[in-house]
Amino acid sequence: MDVRDMLQAKGLRRTRARTDVLAILAEARRPLAHQEISGQTEAADLDRVTLYRTLTSLSKAGLVHQVRGVDGVHRFCAHGLGSMACPGNHPHFLCQSCGEMSCLEGQELPWVSVPAGARVTGKQMVIYGVCAQCRDAEA
Amino acid sequence: MDVRDMLQAKGLRRTRARTDVLAILAEARRPLAHQEISGQTEAADLDRVTLYRTLTSLSKAGLVHQVRGVDGVHRFCAHGLGSMACPGNHPHFLCQSCGEMSCLEGQELPWVSVPAGARVTGKQMVIYGVCAQCRDAEA
DNA sequence: AGCCAAATGCAACTCAGTTGCATGACGCGA
DNA sequence: TCGCGTCATGCAACTGAGTTGCATTTGGCT
Numbered sequence: 001m002d003v004r005d006m007l008q009a010k011g012l013r014r015t016r017a018r019t020d021v022l023a024i025l026a027e028a029r030r031p032l033a034h035q036e037i038s039g040q041t042e043a044a045d046l047d048r049v050t051l052y053r054t055l056t057s058l059s060k061a062g063l064v065h066q067v068r069g070v071d072g073v074h075r076f077c078a079h080g081l082g083s084m085a086c087p088g089n090h091p092h093f094l095c096q097s098c099g100e101m102s103c104l105e106g107q108e109l110p111w112v113s114v115p116a117g118a119r120v121t122g123k124q125m126v127i128y129g130v131c132a133q134c135r136d137a138e139a
Numbered sequence: 140m141d142v143r144d145m146l147q148a149k150g151l152r153r154t155r156a157r158t159d160v161l162a163i164l165a166e167a168r169r170p171l172a173h174q175e176i177s178g179q180t181e182a183a184d185l186d187r188v189t190l191y192r193t194l195t196s197l198s199k200a201g202l203v204h205q206v207r208g209v210d211g212v213h214r215f216c217a218h219g220l221g222s223m224a225c226p227g228n229h230p231h232f233l234c235q236s237c238g239e240m241s242c243l244e245g246q247e248l249p250w251v252s253v254p255a256g257a258r259v260t261g262k263q264m265v266i267y268g269v270c271a272q273c274r275d276a277e278a
Numbered sequence: 279a280g281c282c283a284a285a286t287g288c289a290a291c292t293c294a295g296t297t298g299c300a301t302g303a304c305g306c307g308a
Numbered sequence: 309t310c311g312c313g314t315c316a317t318g319c320a321a322c323t324g325a326g327t328t329g330c331a332t333t334t335g336g337c338t
Contacts, residue, residue, distance in 0.1 A: 013303090013304055013305070013314095013315065013316070014304075014305095015303080015304070015315095015316065015317085017316080017317075018316090033294095034294075034295085035294090046317090046318095047317065047318050047319075048294095048295090048318095049295090049296080049297090049317080049318070049319080049320095050316080050317055050318070052294090052295065052296080053296095053316080053317080054316090054317095057316090068207075068209050068211055070207050070261075070263065072207055072211040072212075072294075072325080072326090073211075073293095073294070074294085074295085091251045091262075093253050093254065093257065095257070096260065102254065104251060104252070104253065104254075107251055107252065109249075109264070110249045112230045112243060112246055112264070112266055113243070113246065114232050114243065114266055114268070115232065115241065115243075115270065115271060116271060117270070117271025117274060117275075118232065118234070118268055118269065118270050118271055118274070119268045119269045119274060120266055120267075120268040121235065121267050121268040121269070122209075122266075122267055122268070123230075123264065123265065123266040123267065124209065124264070124265055125248070125251070125262065125263070125264040125265075126262065126263055126264075127251055127253055127259055127261075127262040128259075128260050128261055128262065128263075129253070129257055129258045129259040129260040129261070130257065130258045130260070131254065131256070131257050132254060132255060132256025132257055135256060135257070135258060136256075152283095152284065152285070152334090152335055152336075153335075153336095154284095154285065154286085154334080154335070156285080156286075157285090172325095173325075173326085174324095174325090185286090185287095186286070186287050186288075187287095187325095187326090188286080188287070188288080188326090188327080188328090189285080189286055189287070191325090191326065191327080192285080192286085192327095193285090193286095196285090211294080211295090211325075212324095212325070213325085213326085
């Protein structure tokens with residue numbers, strides 16, 4: 001399924017910003033921050049604001065999932081789009097040295113009981129530390 | 140155990156900022172954001188920067204634990220100081236309507252396997268939605 | 279009391295993210 | 309395929325959390 005078709009299926013207008021951003025995210029094996037996306041050549045000439053709004057609309061449409069790391073930065077992920085859509089209900093690992101986040105797939109988030117009467121919108125779990133590459137670089 | 144003694148036990152100078160902030164946090168039944176703390180009369184005349192630095196030093200000393208909500212704001216918690224110290228390894232609930240966070244105590248965070256070679260510094264899980272009070276207020 | 283290191287206060291700054299508004303482009307119907 | 313309304317984009321300016329540098333004060337210790 002093409003990214004353009006996915007946009008249409010969700011009732012979103014197919015614009016260059018959306019197709020490019022969605023393609024970048026779908027290709028990435030991990031959640032990307034706004035900054036990382038705008039670093040890609042395809043998105044380099046996009047306005048910051050447009051990128052933010054694009055990510056918001058993709059997120060609302062359910063095409064990407066969104067995680068906010070312990071560094072306070074939003075990251076967006078669309079890997080496994082289509083067939084094996086990645087709903088995002090798994091933990092994420094954030095390397096505090098290089099800032100890369102990765103999905104810890106195949107591990108479900110536990111069910112958690114919340115205070116009576118509360119409505120749950122979502123949940124996220126972030127494990128943080130230093131990734132293997134950065135540990136090597138340290139030594 | 141008095142908050143002043145706790146500071147001393149951790150090798151921290153006992154200053155008004157630290158004793159007041161620690162007392163506020165110890166008394167609160169939930170993690171407080173910087174803004175909520177400075178709203179308390181005891182901390183009202185503290186400089187923003189001092190409050191940030193105070194929270195950082197308390198956090199490093201292990202007297203408080205720190206959670207960053209999906210709203211990107213740091214919250215600090217010291218409830219159950221001393222005897223039943225709250226290590227923070229439980230999930231937290233964040234109400235996106237009123238911004239209040241609460242500790243979901245008695246529920247352990249699951250063990251999660253991370254990529255080989257990575258060093259884990261910490262982990263946090265945040266459940267978000269709307270709390271019972273805010274749901275009532277909506278209706 | 280007196281000293282030094284550590285803590286405080288102030289000002290200015292960074293950086294992620296948002297808002298308002300004018301312009302441009304997508305989609306749809308004629 | 310043309311035209312039009314609506315939504316998307318770009319620009320500028322703003323917000324709010326958090327940080328940094330530096331001069332001043334204060335806690336702890338002798």
